[in-house]
Amino acid sequence: MPVYEYTALSSSGKKLKGVIDADSLTAARQKIRGLGHYPVDLKETSSKPSTIKTSLFSKQLTLGKSIKQQEVHIATRQLATLLGAGISLIPALNGLIEQTDNRSFKTVLAQIKDAVNEGNSLTSALTDHPRLFSKIYVNMVRAGEASGSLDVVLERLAEFGENQHAIGSRIKAALLYPLFMAIVGVVVLFLLITFIVPSITGVFEGTKQALPLPTIILIAISALLKQFWWAVLFVVLGAIAGARWYIGTPAGRQRWDGLKLSAPGFRDLTIKTASARFSRTLASLLQSGVPLITSLQIVKNIVDNVLLADLINNACDELEKGSSLSHFFKGNEWFPPMLVQMMAVGEQSGTLDKMLAKAADSYEKELESKILALTSMIEPVMILTMGVVVSFIVVSILLPIFEMNQLIR
Structure with missing residues (x-):
């Protein structure tokens, strides 16, 4: 049945806008009049991409x-x-x-x-x-309709989405200031090297004095950025685009996900993020009455890691053979012992969904505090990096000046 957007006037003369479904334009007008409104403009909705x-x-x-x-x-x-x-x-x-x-x-x-x-x-x-x-939303609604508790399931869906959105917003807010500082720092250094440094180092070009290595390097970098900044920008953007393309391939995605699970600094963050998503999503699906294997098939697409997704898929196969979830993940380096223990307690007591929800609360708090700690470390690291670069520029400029003073003496 077509859907129409309409503009109408109420009985008091107030302008109203809305959407209505009807078999035809005439039926839509009659439907609007049946609501006590006078249709002014009526058109079938289009679906322009956006x-x-x-x-x-x-x-x-x-x-x-x-x-x-x-x-x-x-x-x-x-x-x-x-x-x-x-x-x-x-x-x-x-x-x-x-x-x-x-x-x-x-x-x-x-x-x-x-x-x-x-x-x-x-x-x-x-x-x-x-x-x-998505599949999570649809399967939770399906379970709600089957069990006659659609209102409860929708309430859980709303809480689930709002909690995830709130966590994401807090993390983005924490990353906003370091990102702003990084952009400002790069712009300042670019202006310093391309405009300020050449006017100072130009004094040394008229002398026949042999320049120190740091000064030669600084002059070369300055000339490169000033004349070929567009080429440098093109190379950087090309490298980013190439890396994104490679990560998009199956082999590249597997290597990238493997690196995140093994690289120092990234490993703990990746595992905690995956554990929080796994626990929260699986708990929400189970609480809504979705079967365990079906829930795991959905969850494997949420962890955002192909290696973990393959592992969860293998867990589904073992569950069909009669194994337990905690037994399969026990001893696995990518699933924290606490999460596995809570799974075991939940399976034994028949409260797997509640145990997973508790684990999700714990990992979400850990994840948020860890990200906040990492972002608080970014600022001193950026200041230190800026200090090193500026120190190199200052030393490169002062070294030939000191040598000229010694020659004059």
């Missing part, structure tokens, strides 16, 4: 205006509240459509409502938008 930003359990959608992460979380929570209050699904979706200001999101919600209205399940309606609602 990026839509979504949450951790969402990817990208090609529609009009961008949909922010928070809009998806808010809509999920609102739908959970409406269903929890005893309102049936169709009126609840109508309420969401009326409350949403984003036209692109209105269109998506209207299409979902239309699919449900035709007799499809909410899960089936969500699968029509795979770039907006």
